Amino acid sequence: MALLRIEKLTKAYGGLVAVDSVDFKIYEGQIKALIGPNGAGKTTIFNLITGMEKPDDGETFFNEQGITGLKPHQIARLGISRTFQNIQLFGEMTVLENVMVGRHPRTKAEFFASAFRLPPVGREEKAIAEDSFELAKFIGIVSKAQTLAKNLSHGERRLLEIARALATEPEIILLDEPAAGLNDRETGELGELIYRIRDKGITVFLVEHNMGLVMEISDEVVVLDHGKKIAEGPPLLIQEDEQVIEAYLGKEIEHA
Amino acid sequence: MQVKNSGILKKYIPLAVFSLAIFLLPVYISNYEMKTLIFVGINAIVAMGLCLLMGYAGQISIGHAAFYGIGAYASAIITTTYGLSVWIGFLAAILLSGLVALLIGMPSLRLKGHYLAMATLGFGEIMYVFFVEMDQLTGGTEGILSIPPLSIGKFAFTTSKQIYYVVWIIAILLLIVALNVIHSRVGRALRAVHGSEIAAQAMGVNTSKYKIQIFVLSAVYAGIAGSLYAHFVNFINPSPFTLNFSIILVIIVVVGGMSSIWGALVGSFVMTLLPEYLRVFQEYNLIIYALILMSVMIFMPSGLVPGFFNLVNQFKQKEGIWRFLESKN
Numbered sequence: 074m075a076l077l078r079i080e081k082l083t084k085a086y087g088g089l090v091a092v093d094s095v096d097f098k099i100y101e102g103q104i105k106a107l108i109g110p111n112g113a114g115k116t117t118i119f120n121l122i123t124g125m126e127k128p129d130d131g132e133t134f135f136n137e138q139g140i141t142g143l144k145p146h147q148i149a150r151l152g153i154s155r156t157f158q159n160i161q162l163f164g165e166m167t168v169l170e171n172v173m174v175g176r177h178p179r180t181k182a183e184f185f186a187s188a189f190r191l192p193p194v195g196r197e198e199k200a201i202a203e204d205s206f207e208l209a210k211f212i213g214i215v216s217k218a219q220t221l222a223k224n225l226s227h228g229e230r231r232l233l234e235i236a237r238a239l240a241t242e243p244e245i246i247l248l249d250e251p252a253a254g255l256n257d258r259e260t261g262e263l264g265e266l267i268y269r270i271r272d273k274g275i276t277v278f279l280v281e282h283n284m285g286l287v288m289e290i291s292d293e294v295v296v297l298d299h300g301k302k303i304a305e306g307p308p309l310l311i312q313e314d315e316q317v318i319e320a321y322l323g324k325e326i327e328h329a
Numbered sequence: 330m331q332v333k334n335s336g337i338l339k340k341y342i343p344l345a346v347f348s349l350a351i352f353l354l355p356v357y358i359s360n361y362e363m364k365t366l367i368f369v370g371i372n373a374i375v376a377m378g379l380c381l382l383m384g385y386a387g388q389i390s391i392g393h394a395a396f397y398g399i400g401a402y403a404s405a406i407i408t409t410t411y412g413l414s415v416w417i418g419f420l421a422a423i424l425l426s427g428l429v430a431l432l433i434g435m436p437s438l439r440l441k442g443h444y445l446a447m448a449t450l451g452f453g454e455i456m457y458v459f460f461v462e463m464d465q466l467t468g469g470t471e472g473i474l475s476i477p478p479l480s481i482g483k484f485a486f487t488t489s490k491q492i493y494y495v496v497w498i499i500a501i502l503l504l505i506v507a508l509n510v511i512h513s514r515v516g517r518a519l520r521a522v523h524g525s526e527i528a529a530q531a532m533g534v535n536t537s538k539y540k541i542q543i544f545v546l547s548a549v550y551a552g553i554a555g556s557l558y559a560h561f562v563n564f565i566n567p568s569p570f571t572l573n574f575s576i577i578l579v580i581i582v583v584v585g586g587m588s589s590i591w592g593a594l595v596g597s598f599v600m601t602l603l604p605e606y607l608r609v610f611q612e613y614n615l616i617i618y619a620l621i622l623m624s625v626m627i628f629m630p631s632g633l634v635p636g637f638f639n640l641v642n643q644f645k646q647k648e649g650i651w652r653f654l655e656s657k658n
Contacts, residue, residue, distance in 0.1 A: 123531060149533035157531075163524030165588070166517070174521045178533030180514055184542045187513035188506045194513065201514065241533055 076101045082131035091117045093300035104277045106287045109297035115280040124148045150178040154243035156234040158250045164223035172205035175240025212236040228259045248279040351497050363489040370496040371554045373597035376581045378550025384587035386543045387523040389446040392453030396426045396548040398570030400555025405473040419556045426552025427545045434544040439537045460567035472566025479560045507590045584625045586632020
């Protein structure tokens with residue numbers, strides 16, 4: 074049974090079909106990558122899965138339950154979390170607080186109880202802080218716990234996005250270009266981190282341009298071009314696939 | 330587990346110091362000054378609510394004077410026309426202002442963008458007309474006279490000192506409620522919405538629900554202040570509940586610094602006391618407000634309270650560099 078299954082997912086902006094009847098499955102425990110040239114519709118697929126945009130056609134199933142049309146916060150509650158290509162941190166909050174927001178869907182204190190700080194609220198707050206601290210440690214940014222997110226380096230911001238997403242206790246995490254702007258050492262560490270996330274039992278689905286990273290860590294790769302799926306399979310086969318090579322490098326000139 | 334709990338200390342020390350100062354102040358000041366400070370307290374209650382909305386939910390209300398008015402009229406009508414107890418009036422002020430905010434907030438806060446500002450601007454004007462024209466209910470421009478003072482059993486709060494303590498005890502309780510909300514799961518969710526709405530949603534935050542809740546809370550603060558005002562001055566008419574006051578409230582929050590609830594308090598002191606001490610220029614009140622707003626925006630764009638802490642931090646950093654250089658020598 075697939076953990077996440079998308080069927081004939083389609084999204085058009087005016088005349089431009091950004092995602093054209095795409096389907097694929099992601100199985101539990103996989104590291105799966107979604108690649109394709111710029112403008113192929115990769116981020117749109119992330120937005121469709123997480124409910125940030127509504128598909129024109131097609132459906133998404135999570136644990137065989139239809140989630141198309143649910144609101145983003147409902148989808149997050151179900152166990153799908155994500156990071157953003159253009160980093161979306163809460164800049165005026167500290168690193169720890171950013172991660173603490175991620176604990177939101179797994180905690181309960183509502184408005185009234187919080188306003189009067191009823192006893193369970195205090196206990197829950199403590200647990201939220203401790204869990205978030207553990208995650209900051211796991212991701213390796215604990216030394217910056219009290220730093221405002223806006224004052225972090227680019228690499229640290231990418232890590233914090235991942236920590237925050239993990240705090241929601243997802244079954245699957247969607248990473249949107251996690252290696253963008255990272256140097257080689259940071260990219261290597263990111264690869265290690267993705268393995269460690271998978272080892273926690275979390276399925277990983279990533280959009281990435283760094284082919285070295287993708288080919289090294291992915292179990293399977295989906296290739297998108299002009300909104301259409303043109304290939305799917307293990308990295309070694311994808312590298313050999315003619316259509317993929319064509320999409321990236323253009324058609325080989327026929328020699329006379 | 331060594332999670333730093335400095336947040337708790339940061340939260341309670343200023344609160345204790347502030348409460349003590351408020352408690353002791355009446356010993357040193359005149360009756361007239363105490364009356365002014367009662368108004369500071371009433372304004373501070375409205376401003377704290379508005380600050381929660383502006384600073385923590387990133388939304389603006391340009392009609393908070395109307396909720397203040399609803400609280401005042403609800404209290405006044407219940408206690409005079411219907412002759413019921415002041416505490417029922419107080420409760421009615423809370424319920425009515427909250428309910429009306431819910432009705433306005435539900436449609437306008439589900440939309441992205443600043444539709445709430447538009448909706449509250451219109452609402453404020455409508456309520457003003459309502460207060461003036463519905464004279465059977467509100468007494469029209471004449472207003473409502475002989476509103477009873479707050480009382481517990483047979484004991485009525487009538488002297489300035491008594492009212493001062495009632496108003497400020499309520500203000501401090503509401504400050505604690507506001508601090509609790511800010512330093513909670515809900516408060517973090519709201520600040521997250523302010524930082525990045527889509528990221529907040531991706532973290533499972535139901536953004537429109539929290540925005541509506543905080544708007545209702547901020548209207549309830551205004552309603553409470555309105556009720557206190559009515560029982561303090563014992564007479565109300567529509568004139569304090571205009572667009573003008575709504576805008577002054579926004580200025581109070583901006584001048585104090587909307588990223589801190591303390592900003593609302595400092596803003597209320599500054600914006601209520603300054604015109605009071607500059608009475609000679611009374612006709613130029615609006616110009617004075619504008620000048621204060623402009624100078625704060627130019628020199629401390631984040632407001633007085635956050636601006637002050639920025640200065641302190643800068644000073645500390647300079648000192649740090651100085652010590653570092655000394656240790657090198």
